[in-house]
Amino acid sequence: MSDRRKFLIDDNPFVDVAACLFLEDIADKQGASGMNNYLVSLATSLAKSMPEEEYRTWDQFLDSLVKGESIISAFEDVITITPHCAVTTKCPFTKGWQEYTKRIGTFSKIHADVAEYYNSVYKPGAINSMCIIHQTFRNAAADRIKVAGKPLKIGQIAAVWEDGTRKIAPEEWMPILLEKAQISRTDLNMILRNNADVWVMYTE
């Protein structure tokens, strides 16, 4: 990854830690659902503020995705394992989380609680609050992208947090997701050893 690209996807630990604490304050007043609503609107608003994209072919889209030119990979380093399986190599919130554990202490339990709420109400794929922002952003960004005239669709397969916690899509969804991603379960386990997120991309 070039220095410029690294600079662009690096997070701002000062803001990340401040925002995490602010989110905890919101949760104190409004509970996990209030925090979840805030996270979802934050990520959706970000995606909506970014320009729409159109690609003539799937290859053109993949090229833009891997180079970090697409809005969907603006904040993360993405590689592709197959033409439909994308992998985020490192969670964009790692630096902020590390700074939090260094300066504040253990990551507050509310960040995992809100993910449970999200998983039960929206889609089961989040480990903590950061995954909610990340996954919501990705879905909202996909809504702004068309490939060969068709809207891009995204499906979360699995995520791994810095401490090794994993969240894999429900068992009954796995055959369809793996088939669309063109990977096997063994492939998935291999990918999860040293990456942060696995997701499938397709058009209908």
Next chain:
Amino acid sequence: MLDVALVSLIQDMSEKAGVEGTIQYWARVGESLAKRMGKEAYMGWPSFNVALREGRTAFSIEGSVTALTDLAITDVDGDVVGYIYALETCVFNPTIVRIRYSVGELPRADSAVAEEYNNSVRDTAVCNFCVIHQRFREEVAKNISIADQSLDCIQLANRGFSGETKITEDALKKIGINPEYVRSLLRNYACVYAIMMRGARLKGESEEE
């Protein structure tokens, strides 16, 4: 990513809650961060300055901060009651660049928030991010004691992303530092502030009386 997301909310928030609402929001974020970072106690200025150099104090979360130990602040009795500190790079500079390459431009509310802050709170902001920074430092200072005395943080000067500067001459007069000297510091640093003993009687203040 989170930084860019928060900034993308500013325009919306300013339209709904007014720029005053955004100022309150940023101030709460800065205050909450400072409060949660906990208390610190140091035996004297040397141990505080070493902690700062090693990145152990709450102030260090903003990045590389230099203690300008040649610029000691003295009280009416000539005792050292503080120093001037300089932040090398504004922590929001990378965020501004990331916004340029992802969203396109800073929301219009950025300058509106800074302007409102300068008119209604104090004339020290070059952009909307100064609100969070400056409130954060004020709160952090309250949580740190040196020789059992709590601290105050006073904003002295800052330089924005596109070169605009703010120099608070009143504050500099109180601590007896020439504004032109501070202006020259802004060539190398993004933000200059004083950390000193709370309630110290400064030479500049006694001259005013």
